[in-house]
Amino acid sequence: AQSVTQPDIHITVSEGASLELRCNYSYGATPYLFWYVQSPGQGLQLLLKYFSGDTLVQGIKGFEAEFKRSQSSFNLRKPSVHWSDAAEYFCAVGARKAAGNKLTFGGGTRVLVKP
Amino acid sequence: DAGVTQSPTHLIKTRGQQVTLRCSPKSGHDTVSWYQQALGQGPQFIFQYYEEEERQRGNFPDRFSGHQFPNYSSELNVNALLLGDSALYLCASSLRGGNQPQHFGDGTRLSIL
Secondary structure (H helix, E strand, C coil): CCEEECCCCEEEEECCCCEEECCEEECCCCCEEEEEEECCCCCEEEEEEECCCCCEEECHHHCEEEEEHHHCEEEEEECCCCHHHCEEEEEEEECCCCCCCCEEECCCEEEEEEC | CCCCEEECCEEEECCCCCEEEEEECCCCCCEEEEEEECCCCCCEEEEEEECCEEEEECCCCCCEEEEECCCCCEEEEECCCCHHHCEEEEEEEECCCCCCCCEECCCEEEEEC
């Protein structure tokens, strides 16, 4: 069975500082990997995805993530955080099946941005 | 181009009642998935529909059922509501296939009294 762990429940970062959110997954092979962001009272917005190829993927809003097979990790990074980045971030894994794209989510990391 | 729309946005029910939540997928998408997000937790997969049939199901009891219509829209039904069913219910749509990213609606907040 697939699973996702996000070790940090809360992270506080100063505006303009760098941000890194950790994600570890458990899956029998190389999965599909996703990062989503959720603002209060809203649904989830896709930030980026990894399917294959280059292990460093670029997403929207200046985010990037690096897939490391040896560490079963898919950490999200942003070089300089803006106040609007305050939100909850979810890492998710999808199975490599011909049909069906069920996602398994981690528990999320809430990011607070200090002025 | 409208994204995923869900209705209603908020709903209050009492224990034992039944509820129906609705979802219209993003234009061009044929697959709809439903997730339950309890407060402070990540979304949990309930089930997925395409071609009007349930194709995958998560670890949820039979009280949770669904339907997909020919226009790809979908309903989630929950019977015999429990206090623990209070959550944000998210609908996601995509094209069929494991490598297709899912697009989420803003959810329906269900409160059980």
